[in-house]
Amino acid sequence: MNLKELARHLGLSQSTVSRALNGYQDVSSDTRERVLAAARRFDYSPNASAHRLATGHSGAIGIVFPSDKDPLLDPLFTDFLSGLTNSAARRQMDILVSASLDTTDASYRRLAQRGSVDAVVLSSPLVEDSRVPLLDKLGIPCVVHGRTKSPRPHAFLDIDNEGAFRQAAELLIGLGHKRIGLVNGDARQAFAVDREAGxxxxxxxxxxxxxxxxxxxxxxxxxxGYRLTAGMLDSASPPTAVICSSIFSAVGACRAIRDRGLTIGSDISVIAHDDGITSIRPEAHHPPLTTTFSSIHRAGERIAEIAADLIGGKDPASCQEIWPVDLIFRDSTRPPVSP
Amino acid sequence: MNLKELARHLGLSQSTVSRALNGYQDVSSDTRERVLAAARRFDYSPNASAHRLATGHSGAIGIVFPSDKDPLLDPLFTDFLSGLTNSAARRQMDILVSASLDTTDASYRRLAQRGSVDAVVLSSPLVEDSRVPLLDKLGIPCVVHGRTKSPRPHAFLDIDNEGAFRQAAELLIGLGHKRIGLVNGDARQAFAVDREAGxxxxxxxxxxxxxxxxxxxxxxxxxxGYRLTAGMLDSASPPTAVICSSIFSAVGACRAIRDRGLTIGSDISVIAHDDGITSIRPEAHHPPLTTTFSSIHRAGERIAEIAADLIGGKDPASCQEIWPVDLIFRDSTRPPVSP
DNA sequence: CCGACTAATGAAAGCGCTTTTGTCAATTGA
DNA sequence: TCAATTGACAAAAGCGCTTTCATTAGTCGG
Structure with missing residues (x-):
């Protein structure tokens, strides 16, 4: 069932039906009703390709997988993507995932030229990420999950990584800790740099x-996480507390602590950053882990909205959000045993 | 730069250029060279929407997220999607991820009618999954990751869940275990039923x-995983070994074992199913975990190929694969302590 | 040397929609 | 009362490709 058939069934022209369907003004409310009813009855929905060709919009937000099997691409991505997709769906948009087989540049360039997407989401940005200026040059709106250095301001949604890790460290310092280890993510990643700064x-x-x-x-x-923590614990002056950038690192860190006959909390304090994924919950641990918390799923949701705004013509410079991060105090952080 | 401009630049007609680009026969090798060179020089790639409208193919494989935040949607999905996307890219296809806001049925129906995808991938199938007959009715090819009951044969790629878990249990039985616990996934899922059967x-x-x-x-x-294992260990006749359906469950199971002052391996044996994700590796554990192993990333890759075959007109009944699962013996499985 | 065929290209239709422009009747104002 | 406006719809022109069909020029056999 396409527009032409639908129009014929109704005894109307394609243009009238199209306008009725798209909520234009110059169509009587009477015919609009009829059209809408018929569309429902015949279960009509406009052909995506034709709609796109006619409007020039693809109706999709793109996201590009870095390489064949990138270790930076962690399981958190599922949660992020889930949020992104749901939110996009509410705006009648799809998410187009594509992989960069050759160079990343070429992938984005192709994406832009073929007009497969209206905007792009950039995940795990590096400190200086060449993708941002590239997309800028290609004239395709992009919103970064995180932040990166860029000559021109770009749209982004980031969490306050620096503030979160400063707060976490301050909590430990307040408890009396003096040697606090950082089990961070890959140092090339922008967020890791911010966390280290905090x-x-x-x-x-x-x-x-x-x-x-x-x-x-x-x-x-x-x-x-195990390896890094083990290295610190086995050093000449081991830390009395560690802060981990991810729940996965934290699982490894906890293992390293226990393996050395130490107890989490009373011997070594642990704080982990929690992105809120369901598969591993810090509060279910023994002892429950103190965390800095921010839902990556929600971030995904919001980023789709920002992308939609950008497509709607909003200025990237006014699409910049930094979310505060909650510090949730649980039982894995205690005063250190007297040195 | 579009086809018309490119043709004008070359002093050729659109049709000739189009045919040269698409590798048709009736164009002289001389002009083909020229066209290809010009396309490269102007960095031309055909507009996706126009191509799709003209051919009737969307060039995309669809995958639908179940609901707003589905607990069944685990972090393994990232790895699967990564494989799927890479493999699809090699065939010049994209992956379209969309969410079902209303009912799942409606989402697929819309996807089919709008012609946004040429085929669909179904993840985490239930034992009887209504999506298969629905897609069959809608006439849109689908390949299932896993298996489901269906009146008509459908394309699928599954691993030998039953065989894997039978083998795992047999290994434990061979070591002398008599009470073996199963820490399985959601019982509605097809794979969980197969594993239980094994x-x-x-x-x-x-x-x-x-x-x-x-x-x-x-x-x-x-x-x-913690809760299930704890329940078994605290029961009147606790198991001497457990088999876990996922590395995440296994992490919880190990915690439950340790929490009770028991040692993994010597007191309680543990086997986990490992999908090969990088964030949690069973061989890095203490002790290294015995696993049934099958790469979910590879499954994703293969499924994109199957989808492409299906789009190319291959019979779904001849697109059915069951992959064997490796049993990798490590140190978490030992003979039970004498009862 | 000529009709029949082939090779290489061009012209044009069509994919299913949106959107501009055109048409016609009904309404309005002085 | 009549030109001017408006409301409701139809006609038609694109969007950028693919593909069918038509059109040349060149080749061949007899």
Whole structure:
């Protein structure tokens, strides 16, 4: 069932039916009713390709997978994508996921030229990310999940990574900790840099040191979390507390602590950043983990809205949001045992 | 830069250029060279919407998120999607992710009518999944990741869940275990039913019981894994081994075991199913976990190929694959302590 | 040397929609 | 009363491709 048939059934012209369907003014409310009823009855919905060709909009938001199997691409992405997709669906938009087989540049360039998407979402930005200026040049709106250095202001939604990790470190300092380890994500990632800055500033502000020994950085997996934490605990002056960038790192960190016969909380305090994914919940741990919390699912939802605004012509410079992060105090943070 | 401009630049007609670009025969190799060179030089790629409208194919494979925030949607999905997308990209196809806001039926129906996708991938099928007959009726090819009951044969790629869990149980039985717990996924899911069947058949075949007490089933999260395992361990006749349906459940199960002062391996044996995601690796655990292994990333890759075949007109009945699952013996499985 | 065929290209129709422009009757104002 | 306005619809022109069909020029066999 297409527009032509529908129009013929109603004894109307295509244009009238089209306008009735799209809520234009110059059509009598009487015929509009009839058209809408018929559309429902015949279960008509306009052909996507034709609509796109006619309007010049693809009705889709793009997101590009970095490479064949990128370790930076973590399971959190599912939650993010779920939020993104749901929110996009509410605005009648789809999410187009494509992979960059050759270079990332080429993928975006192709995406832009073929007009497959109206806007693009950039995940896990690096500190200086070449994708932002590229998309700018290609004239395709983009919203970054996170932040990156860029000559021109770009739309983004980020969480207050620096503030969150400063707060976390301050909490530990307040409890009396003096050597606080950081189990961070990959140092190329923008968020990791911000978190390190938060950790560092809290320590320095309190007159403490932030030695490189305690500044761990790697991909955010269980195994890497174990390795980084183990390295710190086995060093000459081990930390009495660690802050982890992800719940996965935290699982590894906890394992390293327990493996050394130490107890989480009473011996070594642990704080983890929690993105709110359901598969691993910090409050279900023993002891329940103190966390900095921000829902990545909600971020996904909001980013689709921002993308829609951008497509609607909103100025990227006015599409910049930094969300505060909650610090949730649980039982994994206690005063250190006397040195 | 569009086809018309490109043709004008070359002093050729649109049709010739189009045919040259699409590799048709009736164009001289000389002009083909020129056209290809010009296309490269002007960085031309055909407009997606126009191409789709003209051919009637959308060039996209669809996948629908179940609901607003579905607990069944686990982090493994990222890996699956990554494989799917990469493989699709190699065939010049995109992945369209859309969410079902209203009913799932309506989403698929809309997807089909709007012609936004050429085929659909179904994830986490239920034992009897209404989506399969629906898509069949809508005439849109679909390939299921997993299997489901259906009057007509459908295309699918599944792993040998039953065989894997039978093998796992047999390994434990061979070591001398008599009470083996199952920490399974949601019982509505097809794969969970198959895994239970594997577990059960191994036990019965060995003349052992498969009591309901040891047949745990819930979503595959850390927390649920803990809860199910704890329940079994605290029961009147606790198991000496558990088999977990996911690495996440296994993390919870291990925690429950340790919390009770028991040691994994020597006191309670553990086997987990490993989908091969990088964030949590069973071999990095202490002790390294024995696993049934099958890469979900590879499954995603293969499913995109199957979808492409289906679009190309291949018979769904001849697109059915069941992959064997490796049983990887590590240190978490040992003979039980004498009862 | 000529009709029949082939190779290479161009012209034009069509995919299903949106949107501009055109048409016609009914209404309005002085 | 009559030109001017308005309301409701139809006709038709695109959007940028693919593909069918038509049109040349060149080749061949007899």
């Amino acid at each position: 950790w560092r500033s809290a320590l320095l502000r309190a007159g403490l040191e932030a030695p490189e020994m305690l500044n761990g950085s790697d991909i955010m997996t269980d195994e890497a | 577990w059960r058949s191994a036990l019965l075949r060995a003349g052992l019981e498969a009591p309901e007490m040891l047949n745990g089933s819930d979503i595959m999260t850390d927390e649920a």
